Amino acid sequence: MPTYRLRVNDVDHELDLPGDTPLLWALREELGLTGPKYGCGVGACGACVSLVDGEAARPCVRTVAETDGRRVTTIEGLSEDGDHPVQRAWLECDVAQCGYCQPGQIMSTVALLAADPDPGDEAIDRALRDNVCRCGTYVRIREAVRLAARLTRKER
Incomplete structure (x- = not known):
């Protein structure tokens, strides 16, 4: 299984997952980030929106392979104390x-x-x-x- 590298909320991660794993699953299940929510699973509702390289993206329809080497920010990464x-x-x-x-x-x-x-x-x-x-x-x-x-x- 290949290793995918992501920088999530300013922390580098190496994930050993199938490339077609939805980014949302990697964020929630592998990294324990519960901010991005599962809503529809088809990119239609926006509950999972996170930033990928600073742009709004829907991790439920984006794979870890597509995100390899990218910078991801979830709501947990906006600020440590909610002062964004x-x-x-x-x-x-x-x-x-x-x-x-x-x-x-x-x-x-x-x-x-x-x-x-x-x-x-x-x-x-x-x-x-x-x-x-x-x-x-x-x-x-x-x-x-x-x-x-x-x-x-x-x-x-």
């Missing part, structure tokens, strides 16, 4: 109800703000359109994205 601007905005706006989709929503927002530090509503909707929230907190999510953008730019 997007996490702070989520708390301040009281976004989560059940919370299941929130790691994916947050990681999609991090990727959005890295590409567009001042997104308008259309850009927010486009970036998060494939992240499903069963509780329907979309209004608070959009509010939190706007606040996170201001916090990231050090505005209030």
Whole structure:
């Protein structure tokens, strides 16, 4: 079995897994990271969104072979104490109800703000359109994205 090398949350890992193993399984089962959630398994819901080389990716449909040598960031890797601007905005706006989709929503927002530090509503909707929230907190999510953008730019 080949060995795949990943840098996950700034820690190097060598994984001896079949190449077609979904990255989500490697993150959750091999590395014990429970932030990325299993939702649909086909990349449609966004519950598992993590960053691969800084871009939003869906680990449920990405293999460890496809991710070999890449840098992966899960919600656990954003900050040690939850003080990332997007996490702070989520708390301040009281976004989560059940919370299941929130790691994916947050990681999609991090990727959005890295590409567009001042997104308008259309850009927010486009970036998060494939992240499903069963509780329907979309209004608070959009509010939190706007606040996170201001916090990231050090505005209030």
